[in-house]
Amino acid sequence: MTWFETEQIVAYIAEVGRALEDWTLNRVQMKEVQVELIRLRRKLKSEIARHTNAEQNDVLQQILGQLHECRHCINERLKC
Numbered sequence: 063m064t065w066f067e068t069e070q071i072v073a074y075i076a077e078v079g080r081a082l083e084d085w086t087l088n089r090v091q092m093k094e095v096q097v098e099l100i101r102l103r104r105k106l107k108s109e110i111a112r113h114t115n116a117e118q119n120d121v122l123q124q125i126l127g128q129l130h131e132c133r134h135c136i137n138e139r140l141k142c
Contacts, residue, residue, distance in 0.1 A: 063105065063109045068121070068122075068125070071102055071105075071106070071125060072125055072128075074098075074102070075099075075102075075125065075128050075129055075132060076128075078095055078099070078132045079128070079131075079132055081095075082132060082135050082136070082139075087136075089140065092136045092139060092140055093140070095132075095136060096133065096136050096137075096140075099129055099132060099133050099136075100133075102129060103126065103129055103130075103133070106122055106125060106126050106129070107126070109122055110122050110123065110126070
């Protein structure tokens with residue numbers, strides 16, 4: 063994964079986070095975002111497993127943490 067791809071993922075997660083904070087996503091949109099976040103999670107996990115660079119893995123782990131927070135929030139909202 064290139065740094066450009068990483069930046070795109072970070073921007074997407076930030077956008078999702080803002081939408082969750084503003085409560086602008088409906089149920090259908092949250093389900094669509096949920097699918098995309100699952101795809102991105104797999105991609106990040108794969109990259110973490112591939113790299114031995116500790117600094118790069120730390121950055122990817124931080125992104126993964128933010129992604130997890132968004133997924134958790136969506137899962138909680140979809141329970142209602």
